[in-house]
């Protein structure tokens with residue numbers, strides 16, 4: 730079953746074509762990786778799928794319904810939640826209050842919101858940090874708090890934007906386990922942007938590759954790993970870096 734269909738989406742920022750005629754689908758239950766060199770348009774695609782920007786051309790469909798004109802808050806109520814590449818929990822709140830704040834999208838009751846938050850904090854391994862002010866958490870836990878906040882909205886689809894960036898190997902392993910658990914235990918469908926090739930290769934069922942705003946490949950991790958066009962795009966990035 731197709732949950733999200735991105736159809737011929739283009740996004741123009743002034744003279745810059747951030748995305749050009751990109752199409753792909755996200756199927757229920759899968760983990761779909763979105764990769765590509767810096768500036769390829771990955772975050773812009775998330776911003777369009779979660780309603781932060783309207784596409785310049787093309788459309789996004791959620792279960793067959795056109796949602797390209799909807800705002801993030803509405804999409805969140807419809808079950809689409811995201812994290813941000815730059816972590817931005819409410820810095821002065823405790824971990825618990827941060828997650829409670831997100832849970833309010835599903836309930837008006839303070840005690841129900843707290844119940845949801847506590848379940849999510851246990852699920853993400855942040856329960857022991859519940860009274861810590863968020864800005865005092867190490868990066869690995871702040872990234873996890875981002876995920877916890879998204880989970881507290883009870884999404885059907887979760888968009889993860891570089892949730893592994895800047896983490897050490899132990900934190901990366903913990904994070905991989907959490908992402909896998911989100912799919913298996915919560916049955917949430919995941920669209921994930923990730924720079925670590927090893928992570929994306931081990932975690933994804935399928936991968937879509939963007940380069941300069943265009944889709945250059947789509948396939949299983951094995952297919953993508955052997956695709957000469959993809960290898961070329963990444964070599965190009967290494968040469969220019």
Ligand SMILES: Nc1ncnc2c1ncn2[C@@H]1O[C@H](COP(=O)(O)OP(=O)(O)O)[C@@H](O)[C@H]1O
Nearest residue numbers: 742745747765766767768769770771772773774
């Ligand atoms: N709000 C914006 N205004 C102008 N240009 C933008 C904006 N957001 C992204 N861009 C540009 O669009 C291109 C794609 O950016 P982005 O989607 O963030 O890439 P990625 O996430 O793949 O690194 C880049 O050239 C970036 O500078």
Ligand SMILES: [Mg+2]
Nearest residue numbers: 771772773814
């Ligand atoms: Mg990005």
